[in-house]
Amino acid sequence: MQKSKVYPWYFAIVSVLIYTVLSVIPGLLGIGYSFTDWSAYSPYLNFVGFKNFIAVFSGENDYIKYITNTLWFTVVTTTAKTFLGLLFAVALSRNIKIKNFHRGMLYMPSVLPILVTGLVFKSILNPKTGFLNTFLRAIGLEVLAQKWLVDPNLAFGTVMAVDIWRGTGYIMTLLIAGILAIPDIYFEAAAIDGANAWQRFKFITLPMLRQTLAVTIVLNVIYGLKIFDMVYALTNGGPGHRTEVLYTAVYKMMSKGLYAEGTTISSVLFIFMVIIGFFMVKILTKDEVVE
Amino acid sequence: MKKKILSLLLSATLIASLTACAGGGDMSAAATGSAADSAAAPADAGNADTSADTSAAPAESAAAEESEPAASDSSAAGTTITVMASQDWVEDAEQELGKKFEEETGIHVDYQIVPADQYQDLLLTRLNSGEGPDIWGAQSGFALKTTYKVEENAVDLSNEPWMSSYSQFSAAQTGVDGKNYGLTYYDTTTDYYIVYNKKLFEAAGAKVPTTFNEFTDACDKLLASGVTPLYEPLADGWHLLMLWTESAQVHDKQEPGIIDKLNKNETTFAENANMKLAVDQLNTLATSGYLGDNYMSDEFADAEGYLASGEFAMCCLKPGSIKKIVESDLNTAGYTEDDFGLFLFPICDNQYLNIHPTGPSRFIYSGSKNIDAAKQYLSFLLEKDNVQYLIDNAADVENIPVEVGQTPEYSKTTLDFLNSYDDDHSGMVLQDVVLYFNEQWMDINADLAAMFIGDMTSEDVLKGIDERRAQLAEAAGDENWK
Numbered sequence: 001m002q003k004s005k006v007y008p009w010y011f012a013i014v015s016v017l018i019y020t021v022l023s024v025i026p027g028l029l030g031i032g033y034s035f036t037d038w039s040a041y042s043p044y045l046n047f048v049g050f051k052n053f054i055a056v057f058s059g060e061n062d063y064i065k066y067i068t069n070t071l072w073f074t075v076v077t078t079t080a081k082t083f084l085g086l087l088f089a090v091a092l093s094r095n096i097k098i099k100n101f102h103r104g105m106l107y108m109p110s111v112l113p114i115l116v117t118g119l120v121f122k123s124i125l126n127p128k129t130g131f132l133n134t135f136l137r138a139i140g141l142e143v144l145a146q147k148w149l150v151d152p153n154l155a156f157g158t159v160m161a162v163d164i165w166r167g168t169g170y171i172m173t174l175l176i177a178g179i180l181a182i183p184d185i186y187f188e189a190a191a192i193d194g195a196n197a198w199q200r201f202k203f204i205t206l207p208m209l210r211q212t213l214a215v216t217i218v219l220n221v222i223y224g225l226k227i228f229d230m231v232y233a234l235t236n237g238g239p240g241h242r243t244e245v246l247y248t249a250v251y252k253m254m255s256k257g258l259y260a261e262g263t264t265i266s267s268v269l270f271i272f273m274v275i276i277g278f279f280m281v282k283i284l285t286k287d288e289v290v291e
Numbered sequence: 292m293k294k295k296i297l298s299l300l301l302s303a304t305l306i307a308s309l310t311a312c313a314g315g316g317d318m319s320a321a322a323t324g325s326a327a328d329s330a331a332a333p334a335d336a337g338n339a340d341t342s343a344d345t346s347a348a349p350a351e352s353a354a355a356e357e358s359e360p361a362a363s364d365s366s367a368a369g370t371t372i373t374v375m376a377s378q379d380w381v382e383d384a385e386q387e388l389g390k391k392f393e394e395e396t397g398i399h400v401d402y403q404i405v406p407a408d409q410y411q412d413l414l415l416t417r418l419n420s421g422e423g424p425d426i427w428g429a430q431s432g433f434a435l436k437t438t439y440k441v442e443e444n445a446v447d448l449s450n451e452p453w454m455s456s457y458s459q460f461s462a463a464q465t466g467v468d469g470k471n472y473g474l475t476y477y478d479t480t481t482d483y484y485i486v487y488n489k490k491l492f493e494a495a496g497a498k499v500p501t502t503f504n505e506f507t508d509a510c511d512k513l514l515a516s517g518v519t520p521l522y523e524p525l526a527d528g529w530h531l532l533m534l535w536t537e538s539a540q541v542h543d544k545q546e547p548g549i550i551d552k553l554n555k556n557e558t559t560f561a562e563n564a565n566m567k568l569a570v571d572q573l574n575t576l577a578t579s580g581y582l583g584d585n586y587m588s589d590e591f592a593d594a595e596g597y598l599a600s601g602e603f604a605m606c607c608l609k610p611g612s613i614k615k616i617v618e619s620d621l622n623t624a625g626y627t628e629d630d631f632g633l634f635l636f637p638i639c640d641n642q643y644l645n646i647h648p649t650g651p652s653r654f655i656y657s658g659s660k661n662i663d664a665a666k667q668y669l670s671f672l673l674e675k676d677n678v679q680y681l682i683d684n685a686a687d688v689e690n691i692p693v694e695v696g697q698t699p700e701y702s703k704t705t706l707d708f709l710n711s712y713d714d715d716h717s718g719m720v721l722q723d724v725v726l727y728f729n730e731q732w733m734d735i736n737a738d739l740a741a742m743f744i745g746d747m748t749s750e751d752v753l754k755g756i757d758e759r760r761a762q763l764a765e766a767a768g769d770e771n772w773k
Contacts, residue, residue: 039766040766041437041763041766041767041768042766042767061758127585127588128585128589147584147585147587147588149588150526150588151587152744152745152746232409236409236528237737239525239587239740239743239744240737240740240741240742240743240744240747241737241738242744242746251412251416252412252734254419255411255412255415255416256415256730256763257415257419257438258766
């Protein structure tokens with residue numbers, strides 16, 4: 001279906017201009033700095049070519065590990081938030097008792113600032129004095145009490161779990177809105193045809209939710225790749241460097257005054273985002289009707 | 292199709308603008324001199340005094356002149372000054388003094404206390420983005436010129452009235468090129484040593500060690516008696532490294548000239564066998580269970596409590612902490628100050644007293660709109676009554692490096708311990724004499740933690756130190772690294 005254009009292109013000039021000046025140009029300048037030796041220690045700026053990028057990918061430092069951690073965090077949290085968000089959304093779009101209360105409770109963690117959530121969980125998860133282990137010990141489940149944030153084998157999983165807890169409610173809310181927008185008539189027709197709950201979910205809910213799911217997945221992926229504050233508040237990259245991600249590394253570089261190295265890591269992240277974003281948009285919009 | 296390409300391009304640019312850091316540093320103003328220049332100050336300070344002298348200094352303070360009380364500036368009344376510092380750098384007693392200051396001047400003091408593991412990154416980010424607090428705290432020493440760029444980020448305090456009462460030993464560490472930019476408001480008249488529980492040692496049959504082997508023997512005996520030997524709070528991210536650096540004067544004694552060679556880039560940490568031995572010995576502490584089960588999440592603020600409870604037998608603390616241990620609510624065993632003693636951590640068999648005139652210091656941000664009020668606050672802190680108030684009310688502060696006629700509170704334990712080492716058996720700590728070391732303090736601590744969990748070896752840790760030193764030296768344009 002091809003509709004005639006309603007608005008002329010020049011309506012967008014002002015916003016595009018502001019956006020370009022305030023966002024695009026500084027962004028491109030940032031990438032440009034990746035090819036220099038920009039630092040707080042010298043007033044001079046020299047072109048160094050790909051030296052900073054070679055340092056990132058040389059394997060002599062931990063950047064590859066930070067990249068892997070960031071990608072792993074993105075994959076796990078996106079998958080878990082989408083799955084759990086969908087599960088709760090389907091459950092809470094039915095007529096169950098006090099469903100708004102349930103929705104509110106699940107959404108509430110998203111309202112809290114990430115740093116606050118991180119600091120609260122840091123206290124709750126303290127292996128010796130934290131609420132979780134104290135509770136587990138009190139009910140006789142001491143075997144389950146763990147060093148949640150400092151055990152090298154558990155720390156990253158714990159950080160991801162806290163982030164999933166925080167983010168699922170938000171995704172659920174978006175998906176509930178999507179489910180409620182599906183006309184009841186489809187479900188009624190399917191029910192008359194004898195479709196069971198799983199079939200109604202599979203052949204009506206899921207296809208009709210595709211656009212909403214596309215949005216939530218893209219939001220989760222971008223959030224995951226940019227993750228900083230949750231890791232910063234919970235572990236600050238530790239124990240050792242086990243939970244270090246790209247943006248904690250960028251932050252540490254920038255705070256040390258090594259600006260060029262910091263912008264280089266940012267640029268690497270940008271490349272990842274473009275590649276991942278390109279394929280995601282392509283896959284998720286392949287059946288979209290072009291207006 | 293064109294529309295799709297356009298939308299993809301727009302998405303890409305959006306992401307680019309969100310991710311790429313343009314930064315906000317004023318590059319034109321970021322001039323710094325050769326980092327090698329800054330080596331002079333601590334080296335001079337090292338020759339100037341010893342901690343034994345420092346401990347004696349308070350007794351001679353009668354001749355010191357009192358600083359003038361802060362003049363009340365009615366124009367500043369109603370303003371608020373911010374003091375940003377790392378956890379444990381601002382005593383409760385100082386915050387009480389802040390309230391008194393507000394009563395007298397009408398200037399409110401807003402203390403922004405940041406967790407230790409996040410402080411340096413946060414401060415530098417604020418300074419580098421031109422949004423520093425009115426008064427910021429930082430460790431004095433080499434890094435002031437290179438990392439904190441005090442000449443750019445701090446106000447020259449050389450002509451403040453309290454300069455005449457400020458320890459020249461400390462002034463050498465808060466100054467750059469003959470100008471003083473800071474005030475060390477921390478007990479640097481003593482350093483960190485191992486505080487140990489004599490009763491627990493006695494019960495376990497352990498003796499005060501003078502070599503590392505004797506130390507591990509003592510730890511084994513303590514473990515056998517059901518006591519965790521050493522409280523080491525890794526969660527704060529700054530304390531662990533002190534076990535090495537506060538005893539690292541032994542390196543210079545064992546290999547005279549090593550510090551000079553490191554600063555001239557003629558040798559590296561990684562190729563030095565003694566450095567490797569020191570880091571390996573640190574690893575032994577963790578792998579042998581001497582730090583207990585919870586050291587990764589233990590915090591420095593709890594150190595005195597754990598020693599008071601008798602759960603731990605030792606911790607690397609300032610001598611003034613003994614009073615705090617005894618006064619702790621967790622001291623149910625009724626320990627007295629006499630039940631605690633001091634010894635040097637015998638890493639690489641060190642038996643040289645550590646001298647460490649650097650410490651948490653205050654600097655007034657050059658971009659502050661409240662410079663006069665901030666100066667007024669520093670002057671207020673150094674009034675005799677206020678210095679005495681801090682000493683009397685901050686349990687772990689025995690003195691601070693100013694002489695305004697205050698009466699220090701050195702315990703007999705402290706004085707006996709310090710006086711047992713002469714000049715030939717004392718030396719400056721590693722971070723005060725080695726260039727580009729203090730700047731990476733938190734990174735080294737993180738690497739040591741990584742070594743404890745098996746992610747790095749001692750060689751990796753030392754190599755990491757060398758790489759970051761080279762990175763910092765190169766960025767600073769140091770000739771010795773070209």
